[in-house]
Amino acid sequence: MDLPYRGRFAPSPTGDLHLGSLLSAVASYLQARKNKGQWLIRIEDIDPPREVAGSAAGIIRDLKSLGMTADEDISYQRQHTATYLQAVTSLLSAGKAFRCACSRKQLKDSPVYPGTCRKLGLDAAAIRLRVDNRQMTVPDNLQKTREYSLNDDIGDFILWRADKLPAYQLAVVVDDAAEGITEAVRGCDLLDSTPRQIYLQECLGLAHPEYLHIPLLTDNSGRKLSKRDRDDPLNQLQPVAAIRLALQLLGQQPPAEIIDLDTLWNWAIGHWELKNIPLRLDNEYIT
Numbered sequence: 001m002d003l004p005y006r007g008r009f010a011p012s013p014t015g016d017l018h019l020g021s022l023l024s025a026v027a028s029y030l031q032a033r034k035n036k037g038q039w040l041i042r043i044e045d046i047d048p049p050r051e052v053a054g055s056a057a058g059i060i061r062d063l064k065s066l067g068m069t070a071d072e073d074i075s076y077q078r079q080h081t082a083t084y085l086q087a088v089t090s091l092l093s094a095g096k097a098f099r100c101a102c103s104r105k106q107l108k109d110s111p112v113y114p115g116t117c118r119k120l121g122l123d124a125a126a127i128r129l130r131v132d133n134r135q136m137t138v139p140d141n142l143q144k145t146r147e148y149s150l151n152d153d154i155g156d157f158i159l160w161r162a163d164k165l166p167a168y169q170l171a172v173v174v175d176d177a178a179e180g181i182t183e184a185v186r187g188c189d190l191l192d193s194t195p196r197q198i199y200l201q202e203c204l205g206l207a208h209p210e211y212l213h214i215p216l217l218t219d220n221s222g223r224k225l226s227k228r229d230r231d232d233p234l235n236q237l238q239p240v241a242a243i244r245l246a247l248q249l250l251g252q253q254p255p256a257e258i259i260d261l262d263t264l265w266n267w268a269i270g271h272w273e274l275k276n277i278p279l280r281l282d283n284e285y286i287t
């Protein structure tokens with residue numbers, strides 16, 4: 001059975017909308033429109049220490065001024081804490097997760113969690129998911145299929161943080177399922193989150209969305225453009241120019257004569273081609 005397409009853009013409210021995140025927004029929006037589906041916005045506000053006041057409202061306002069509005073009410077992760085807690089409690093009861101008392105310092109030489117607390121039955125705040133010792137194949141609608149060893153590449157990962165906040169992987173998996181997301185379109189910085197999320201979906205008995213990772217925008221020296229870059233080109237651009245730039249970076253070639261936003265979006269929806277997205281985003285369009 002083919003489910004109706006449901007996609008989402010899920011920014012963290014840690015700053016302004018920048019060009020890198022706009023590319024994820026545009027790609028996810030066009031995938032949803034092209035597939036005659038729904039496009040949702042989810043604010044990933046589960047990390048109050050990193051949050052910038054006013055950022056969520058600013059991102060939503062910027063998206064709207066760029067012609068992108070969600071088809072349903074905007075979802076805020078902070079309002080879903082009870083659901084996340086329910087999920088992690090079920091994993092603990094099923095013996096699929098365990099409490100961990102390791103400090104950051106204790107783990108600093110272990111890129112993959114060494115399993116220290118697996119069988120200790122501790123009474124600690126942090127909770128980790130116990131991973132199986134097997135391979136996982138992760139398909140992608142744009143990137144090459146990737147292979148991971150859950151044990152050696154991933155390790156038991158955090159579901160609930162020592163500071164008593166839900167971890168990113170848990171929140172995303174619970175929300176993608178609750179919101180019926182059929183395809184997650186996002187940047188390649190999240191490639192290695194995907195096997196974690198698929199494994200967690202298995203443990204929770206949830207459906208798997210498909211995944212599509214778009215390449216990251218880098219500067220001339222190959223460094224990822226981040227929201228700390230004050231010279232983000234988005235600041236200087238009018239909406240039509242900003243969407244045109246995003247489309248060009250995504251390998252789409254809108255005709256120069258289109259000068260209004262509605263016409264540009266109509267063109268983009270009609271002509272959106274995944275196969276034109278370059279494997280490496282070229283910044284030749286950024287001046």
Ligand SMILES: [Zn+2]
Binds near residue numbers: 102
């Ligand atoms: Zn531990």
